[in-house]
Amino acid sequence: MMSKVIVLRLGHRIKRDARITTHCGLVARAFGANEMVFSGEEDKGVIASLEKVAERWGGDFRVTYMHSWRKFIESFEGVKVHLTMYGLPVQRVIDEIRDLGRKKSILIVIGGEKVPGIIYKLVDYNVAITSQPHSEVAALAVFLHEYFRGKELELNFPGAKLKVVPQKCGKKVVKTEEVP
Amino acid sequence: MMSKVIVLRLGHRIKRDARITTHCGLVARAFGANEMVFSGEEDKGVIASLEKVAERWGGDFRVTYMHSWRKFIESFEGVKVHLTMYGLPVQRVIDEIRDLGRKKSILIVIGGEKVPGIIYKLVDYNVAITSQPHSEVAALAVFLHEYFRGKELELNFPGAKLKVVPQKCGKKVVKTEEVP
Numbered sequence: 221m222m223s224k225v226i227v228l229r230l231g232h233r234i235k236r237d238a239r240i241t242t243h244c245g246l247v248a249r250a251f252g253a254n255e256m257v258f259s260g261e262e263d264k265g266v267i268a269s270l271e272k273v274a275e276r277w278g279g280d281f282r283v284t285y286m287h288s289w290r291k292f293i294e295s296f297e298g299v300k301v302h303l304t305m306y307g308l309p310v311q312r313v314i315d316e317i318r319d320l321g322r323k324k325s326i327l328i329v330i331g332g333e334k335v336p337g338i339i340y341k342l343v344d345y346n347v348a349i350t351s352q353p354h355s356e357v358a359a360l361a362v363f364l365h366e367y368f369r370g371k372e373l374e375l376n377f378p379g380a381k382l383k384v385v386p387q388k389c390g391k392k393v394v395k396t397e398e399v400p
Numbered sequence: 401m402m403s404k405v406i407v408l409r410l411g412h413r414i415k416r417d418a419r420i421t422t423h424c425g426l427v428a429r430a431f432g433a434n435e436m437v438f439s440g441e442e443d444k445g446v447i448a449s450l451e452k453v454a455e456r457w458g459g460d461f462r463v464t465y466m467h468s469w470r471k472f473i474e475s476f477e478g479v480k481v482h483l484t485m486y487g488l489p490v491q492r493v494i495d496e497i498r499d500l501g502r503k504k505s506i507l508i509v510i511g512g513e514k515v516p517g518i519i520y521k522l523v524d525y526n527v528a529i530t531s532q533p534h535s536e537v538a539a540l541a542v543f544l545h546e547y548f549r550g551k552e553l554e555l556n557f558p559g560a561k562l563k564v565v566p567q568k569c570g571k572k573v574v575k576t577e578e579v580p
Binding site: 305311341350355372375387389391392 | 416419420423426427429430431453457484485486487488489490491517520521526528529530531532533534535537538539540541542545550552553554555557563564566567568569570571572573
């Protein structure tokens, strides 16, 4: 049993980042994180759309807005990981982080284009998912995929109203009866 | 040695998808695909920003716009894979696809929210990266990561003008001299 995994998304801007931050939240949930917190601009649209997905598709994923990211990181009790192309290759540090995760909660910090320099110092690990520029959405997914060793692909989401039945061709979704 | 990997991004809309499609392209390049083709609305901004990254960070990744996605898929010679939450779990089919990739090129089709139903029939594999709703950016990254068995994390990009030197803390980028 692993401890809690929380994602902190920095520097959200309503106009520019709504979809990217939503994708980050969807990935966090689908790949087994327990919670996403975002800072930057408060955005009720992002929260609403992520809550709607969680309500339909199950699980107890939570998303909240947090004005003060610095306090949040500093007071977080657990292992703090920042995903950045400038950090150490994930393949070199993931075993160590996973081991720590057996006893401690993990905070995964992901930024947008401009991450304050202090972040690098506030965390325990700066981790690179390739040293190439790409996407915080992808970095988060691959990190969680490595962290959970692919077991997140088999996750079950309790309380789901909708469930996909995997098909070779086409779509099959079943509705689960709600328990009152 | 694996054959070519080409990503086809469907249904691009300039206003709504510019950043997501750019992230798809960046992920395609960073995780070892050779090329991205996109359909939907033609968008020179997306092409320019991806070409700029490839010029700076190396490799020979190409991105092009293609009006007729259907013809492109039908005439593609190789294995056609569509990433969709409704498909078969990646962990069940990836070994088979990887084996085929030793001899044949791979086309990875990714859509946005509304994928034409015919796509499911035009491809050889409908593949799910979890059966949960999340992100085409993440799906592409995890698919490529599984396809290349994590070896893409060690990729070298020839001709790079900039190179990251991984650091425990902070950023280190070296400039490579251009060869005339």
